[in-house]
Amino acid sequence: MTAASRRLLPLVAFAVLAVVVVVVPSFVSGYRAQQLAYVAIYLIAIIGLNILTGYTGQISLGHGAFMAVGGYTTAILMVDYGVKDVWTIPIAALLTGTVGFLFGFPALRLSGLYLALATFAIAVSTPAVIKRFDGFTGGGSGINLFGLPELTASLAPVEILGQELVFNDWLYYLTWTIALVAYVLAWLLLRGRTGLALRAVRDSETAAQSSGVSLPRYKTLAFGVSAAYAGVAGSLFAIATNYVNPDTFPIALSILLLVGVVVGGLGSLVGLIAGAVFIQFLPEWSQQISNSPGAPSVVSGLILIALMFVLPMGVAGLVARLRTLTKR
Amino acid sequence: MFRKLAFALTAFAVVLTLGATAALAGPSRSAADPGLTETSILLGTTSPLSGSASAYASVARGADAYFKYVNSKGGVLGRKIQNTIVDDAYNPAQTVQATRKLVEQDKVFAIFNALGTEHNEATRDYLNANKVPQLFVASGATKFGSEAGKYPYTIGFQPSYQAEGWVLGKYLARTQGAAKVAVIFQNDDYGKDLLNGLKKGIQRSKVRVVAAEPYEVTAADVQAQVAKLKASGANTFAIFATPKFAIQSYVFASRLNWKPKLTLANAVSSASNIMQLAAEGGTNKVVNGSVSIVFLKDPTDPKWATDATMKLYRQVLKQFAPGANANDVYHVYGMASAWTAVEALKKAGKNLTRAGLVKVVGAMNLSSNPFLLPGIALKTGPTDHFPIEQMLLQRWQKNSWKSFGGLWGYRAA
Numbered sequence: 001m002t003a004a005s006r007r008l009l010p011l012v013a014f015a016v017l018a019v020v021v022v023v024v025p026s027f028v029s030g031y032r033a034q035q036l037a038y039v040a041i042y043l044i045a046i047i048g049l050n051i052l053t054g055y056t057g058q059i060s061l062g063h064g065a066f067m068a069v070g071g072y073t074t075a076i077l078m079v080d081y082g083v084k085d086v087w088t089i090p091i092a093a094l095l096t097g098t099v100g101f102l103f104g105f106p107a108l109r110l111s112g113l114y115l116a117l118a119t120f121a122i123a124v125s126t127p128a129v130i131k132r133f134d135g136f137t138g139g140g141s142g143i144n145l146f147g148l149p150e151l152t153a154s155l156a157p158v159e160i161l162g163q164e165l166v167f168n169d170w171l172y173y174l175t176w177t178i179a180l181v182a183y184v185l186a187w188l189l190l191r192g193r194t195g196l197a198l199r200a201v202r203d204s205e206t207a208a209q210s211s212g213v214s215l216p217r218y219k220t221l222a223f224g225v226s227a228a229y230a231g232v233a234g235s236l237f238a239i240a241t242n243y244v245n246p247d248t249f250p251i252a253l254s255i256l257l258l259v260g261v262v263v264g265g266l267g268s269l270v271g272l273i274a275g276a277v278f279i280q281f282l283p284e285w286s287q288q289i290s291n292s293p294g295a296p297s298v299v300s301g302l303i304l305i306a307l308m309f310v311l312p313m314g315v316a317g318l319v320a321r322l323r324t325l326t327k328r
Numbered sequence: 329m330f331r332k333l334a335f336a337l338t339a340f341a342v343v344l345t346l347g348a349t350a351a352l353a354g355p356s357r358s359a360a361d362p363g364l365t366e367t368s369i370l371l372g373t374t375s376p377l378s379g380s381a382s383a384y385a386s387v388a389r390g391a392d393a394y395f396k397y398v399n400s401k402g403g404v405l406g407r408k409i410q411n412t413i414v415d416d417a418y419n420p421a422q423t424v425q426a427t428r429k430l431v432e433q434d435k436v437f438a439i440f441n442a443l444g445t446e447h448n449e450a451t452r453d454y455l456n457a458n459k460v461p462q463l464f465v466a467s468g469a470t471k472f473g474s475e476a477g478k479y480p481y482t483i484g485f486q487p488s489y490q491a492e493g494w495v496l497g498k499y500l501a502r503t504q505g506a507a508k509v510a511v512i513f514q515n516d517d518y519g520k521d522l523l524n525g526l527k528k529g530i531q532r533s534k535v536r537v538v539a540a541e542p543y544e545v546t547a548a549d550v551q552a553q554v555a556k557l558k559a560s561g562a563n564t565f566a567i568f569a570t571p572k573f574a575i576q577s578y579v580f581a582s583r584l585n586w587k588p589k590l591t592l593a594n595a596v597s598s599a600s601n602i603m604q605l606a607a608e609g610g611t612n613k614v615v616n617g618s619v620s621i622v623f624l625k626d627p628t629d630p631k632w633a634t635d636a637t638m639k640l641y642r643q644v645l646k647q648f649a650p651g652a653n654a655n656d657v658y659h660v661y662g663m664a665s666a667w668t669a670v671e672a673l674k675k676a677g678k679n680l681t682r683a684g685l686v687k688v689v690g691a692m693n694l695s696s697n698p699f700l701l702p703g704i705a706l707k708t709g710p711t712d713h714f715p716i717e718q719m720l721l722q723r724w725q726k727n728s729w730k731s732f733g734g735l736w737g738y739r740a741a
Contacts, residue, residue: 029432029433030432031428031429031432031433032433034425034428034432035425035429038425124546127544127546128544128546128547131515131516131544139515139516140446140515140516140517140545141446141449141516141517142420142446142449142450144449144450144453146453146454146457147453154453154454154457168432237421241421241424241425241450242424242453242454243420243421243424243450244421245420245446245450247418247419247420247421247446248419248420248421250419252379252417252419283415283417283422287377287414287415291377291413291415292377295377295378296377296378296415297378297379297417300378
């Protein structure tokens, strides 16, 4: 393999991916398309989490909370202010990004497990905080977006560029378009100076600082970007589900996202789709194995343990191993 | 150059995704309703098979066992009932996904006995808009029965929490003179409905609610709330909490040496096994004499040891849900709702349609249900989608529940 072709490989792979994404709905049922839309949503969230955890080395167990901020931003904007669903997405990104950026400052004082605990605390307290402001958030009953056909697709088809799209396909194209753009943006961010600086922070903060990398700057940047990704994912999650309530963003979601990143491969973008597929379909797979009460969670756990034994570096590790084999 | 290429590719992807929509066809509708053949009816249930509320999975399990029993006897008018149960981990977002899977992929005829208040609320608009019956919602939230006009395809099952609170309130008003009530309640529709019902029940009486303390379902414990309630000087303690917090409320009240004259418990958390835990081996005096409501036959009550239905109940569980704990009253709940579904399907007849079934359950008039206490009728009407509105009071004595008095009825306003 020549150097040029090795450099072109990611682009070709991405082009193939884009084509696959476009043609898939023609081959699967509407419901499958909807499930794949959730894969795209998880993909966006775990790309963001990987920027923070995989590239910058800051463990977050609270990304479900950032998704909640995005989801509630969308729901409240739609219900209270009549904003059309797609326009709430950039607002959710901006708002959640700001929240993440601000959280980056106290996070500067924490590292490793302590940061993981602090972010976990956010995930734990988020449902209670949402319920506390029930006039604003609808409390435990949540916010239903189903009755707003003029703002979002629910039953009536959506018209885009003269084409009528049913809900499932519309959702699929919306989420995957955003996911692919998010993928490329992350790649652009991480391949240059910024990516290098982030990795330097991860590998050794002292070494990074002595080479002129500003820790506050890059850590808060990573937090902001990462949270903005989670905000977009949360916003799309609200649009896809047509409903938000505090329990739709449970602690388990934050942990699941981290599982997705680890399965996909920390510090690499290659395997993240596999990670997103894994967290979306794991409950379904484990239910197919056993559906007796309590069993699905045990099966999920066993699958995860087995996977970590077989692929300790995630899917990205597998890809890297295959690459070194072809290089020889 | 790579950056340019990347942008070009992204643009390409966007254009493709937006442009590739021409090939899509709209959904097609066939004459017969989905989920129905000459020999089968497909129902779907969402249930917390995993997660924090997985104790409730017994409801779906009990119902499923009963359907299998009915199938073994030939089914309903020649049709066998297939009941697909999907786990939602007690997360409403997953309930939405699971319900869409049941409707769009498995093509069920109806959603049956899906569990949880917010969970059913999250799918209610979707199911009604698609005209899919949302049968016998396993939640006592008042909205599932009272909004029948807006949601004709949704029907409740158990007595509403408001009715339950109302009966407890009426009981206080009639027997307790100028009782001062302190209430601990879960800060959601469930707790608030119970509290509102209680307040309605004590209207125009000398009974007063002197303190009401909410707790969050995510809270670790309710010690602070119980301490505040004790300080209010109330002589009656009403516990409107889910099992874990109900047990805590009893235990903390006892620890704080609070001796309310009477304690009220709500049906969701007054199963015998929960009360036995709260009783701390009989040392907790607050538990003794607690009053609650009951509408199902309690499998641990010796009164029903020779009851034909409860014998059948144990046999059905043994045969079709091996390993299930027959003392778990949630199984009885599941069978009671499955029995009602079977009756409704029979009444809807051989030419079954979704609209026809909804008509039947919306005008139900069954004088009894063998899994419910004798005398409890199931009645519904155009503005009343609450099938069960009668209940008995029961008192916790010598480590078991004893029902007392006659039936209490509550009509939805």
